[in-house]
Amino acid sequence: MRVLVTGATGYIGSHTVVELLERGHDVIGVDDFSASVPSVQGTIEQISGQPMTLVQLDLRHRDGVDALIGSVQPDALIHFAGRKFVGESVSDPIQYYGRNVTASINLAEACQRHGVDQIIFSSSCTVYGEATILPVSEANPIMPVSPYGRSKAMTESVLSDLAAAWDDLSVLALRYFNPIGAHPAGILGEVPIGEPNNLLPYVMQVARGERPELSVFGDDYPTPDGTCIRDYVHVVDIAKAHAIALDYTTRYRGFEAMNLGTGVGRSVLEVIRAARDVTARPIPYRIVERRPGDAARVYAQAKRASYHLDWEADPDLHRMIADHWRFERSLSSERRLAS
């Protein structure tokens, strides 16, 4: 298939492009390089042994999006591009509604105009907000608690409404839990910009000695060791789900959402212990105040993806961290500074 991938040089986008190229798809990537670098294209091509096309575009520009989709005429769109930090979305909501919602509306409108009737959308478990029923299934209410979460939920609504109005359209929203890890080749992974927001990138930088210690945000949660529990899932498993999902969206019509997680919850202290095992580094940490907005426990029920996509994520936390660590160690300080 001819697949247009937005956010193609970003963390999950780049791993998905590798999977698509390895399965023989023709990939046209688009990115504005606001959170990635164009040289990721070379890494993707090196791992997959296949060429891809890469276009620079800010998806908030409606005419540019329309021209791109009109000229590429893809069979399917996989839409990753967007901002993803909860805290940043609270302080700069307009950026999130612009980059995440306006951009998605532009894409949806251009897909409708040019007859692109298969869309896979990069959503997040953040759409559930404070999950009250665990594990979190797709039947949980959609109650996002941040502008970031609302930007994902709004985009799902736009796509769902479009699917209701346009009989031929097939939309699959994939709701990721906590993607970590890197491609096992050791040259493709996430390069955080500045101080990492997420747990594992921070842990890795402490392991490398670039930061003195990790702050653990609270140990008084109602969990066995008092630290928050999350469902960490390997980025390559997430990427594979998108490649499989292309077959699924060819077969059915309408809007559907699926969780992508392992179903296994891990505490922050469990992650630190696993990272110490993998890296053989001390990884000092200090317990600090809770981070506002953190839920105590979030982990997925991913039966729907298992049933419809025949997809399951490997819950081996050590393997995820080992792949992440291999990539971290390959990163030159120039590359880190350039990001």
Ligand code: UFG
């Ligand atoms: N944590 C720390 N110290 C840190 C960073 C994180 O203790 O320096 C803890 C957090 O408090 C949380 C856990 O590690 O308990 C995981 O935190 P992350 O920031 O890695 O991930 P979140 O679960 O907060 O957020 C992730 C994605 C978001 C998404 C959200 C949905 O990063 O994009 O899941 O729940 F919105």
